[in-house]
Amino acid sequence: MIEFKNVSKNFGNFNAVSNLSFKLNKGEILSLIGQNGAGKSTTFHMLLDFIKPTKGQIIWNKNLKRNIGYMPEERGLYPKESIKNQILYFAALHGMHKSKAYVELKKWMNKLNVVGEPNDHIESLSKGNAQKVQLIACLMFSPELLILDEPFSGLDPVNADLLIKAILEAKNNGTMIIFSTHNMENVEKLSDYIIMLSHGKTVLKGDIHSIYKQFGRTRLSIEGYKNIKLLEDFPGIKNIDFYNDDCANMELENENVGKTLFNKISEDGYVPVFDQHYPSLDSIFKLKAK
Numbered sequence: 001m002i003e004f005k006n007v008s009k010n011f012g013n014f015n016a017v018s019n020l021s022f023k024l025n026k027g028e029i030l031s032l033i034g035q036n037g038a039g040k041s042t043t044f045h046m047l048l049d050f051i052k053p054t055k056g057q058i059i060w061n062k063n064l065k066r067n068i069g070y071m072p073e074e075r076g077l078y079p080k081e082s083i084k085n086q087i088l089y090f091a092a093l094h095g096m097h098k099s100k101a102y103v104e105l106k107k108w109m110n111k112l113n114v115v116g117e118p119n120d121h122i123e124s125l126s127k128g129n130a131q132k133v134q135l136i137a138c139l140m141f142s143p144e145l146l147i148l149d150e151p152f153s154g155l156d157p158v159n160a161d162l163l164i165k166a167i168l169e170a171k172n173n174g175t176m177i178i179f180s181t182h183n184m185e186n187v188e189k190l191s192d193y194i195i196m197l198s199h200g201k202t203v204l205k206g207d208i209h210s211i212y213k214q215f216g217r218t219r220l221s222i223e224g225y226k227n228i229k230l231l232e233d234f235p236g237i238k239n240i241d242f243y244n245d246d247c248a249n250m251e252l253e254n255e256n257v258g259k260t261l262f263n264k265i266s267e268d269g270y271v272p273v274f275d276q277h278y279p280s281l282d283s284i285f286k287l288k289a290k
């Protein structure tokens with residue numbers, strides 16, 4: 001278990017992280033989101049003990065320190081070295097025997113579909129493949145804690161899916177995982193908990209469903225309603241975009257407006273699509289980043 005209790009970090013007078021609190025247990029995934037400069041990497045650096053918090057406490061089992069897989073935002077492989085030499089070196093740091101590490105390396109290269117051979121130099125790999133090799137360095141020794149700073153950057157959607165699969169496999173084996181990303185779709189696919197930072201402050205926190213519920217079903221799509229233009233002045237609709245003569249997407253002031261609207265338009269007969277839903281995580285991110 002890891003716990004942050006009211007953790008803050010100042011650099012001089014600048015407050016990079018403010019009163020951050022969370023708990024993470026075995027097999028749980030936390031995603032840390034926020035705009036550039038929000039304080040995500042600073043949080044990772046405190047967790048890794050690279051820097052000390054200015055205030056607050058980070059509580060965790062000290063034995064864990066030898067069993068952390070960390071992928072920094074600045075990728076850290078040596079371009080002139082072979083994949084094999086580097087991975088075996090990292091594996092040795094975690095007490096893994098060379099022959100076992102080599103078997104694991106080949107298994108992971110296959111699993112993550114790395115295009116290259118163990119003896120290839122990192123500089124000969126594409127950016128995405130080099131990134132996958134760095135992920136292997138974190139994943140292959142089954143860490144208790146995995147910290148991934150923007151692991152999806154540079155990966156195409158097919159490779160991003162392979163990474164998602166590998167992260168979920170690690171979760172199922174009991175690994176605690178904290179990752180940062182700007183890709184909200186992957187946040188939805190992976191997270192048990194989400195924390196959003198804005199200028200170091202926590203502006204969103206919880207599991208995805210409780211976050212959606214905070215916003216309510218305030219987005220509505222209607223298709224195939226011949227009198228759609230009548231909705232232009234309907235009370236409680238904030239923004240409405242019309243398309244195709246009989247369709248519109250709109251924002252509602254609150255989710256109860258949906259019911260009134262439904263009753264009104266069903267007086268005109270059958271409407272094939274009336275879809276009242278939560279805002280996407282992307283829209284929530286934009287709202288909270290303001």
Ligand SMILES: Nc1ncnc2c1ncn2[C@@H]1O[C@H](COP(=O)(O)OP(=O)(O)OP(=O)(O)O)[C@@H](O)[C@H]1O
Pocket residue numbers: 011014016034035036037038039040041042043073
């Ligand atoms: N060592 C440092 N000294 C001074 N300021 C720092 C230091 N490290 C980070 N900062 C500042 O703290 C703030 C948070 O930075 P951090 O790298 O944690 O953001 P981030 O959320 O990881 O951003 P990004 O998405 O761009 O990676 C930024 O304004 C940054 O300039």
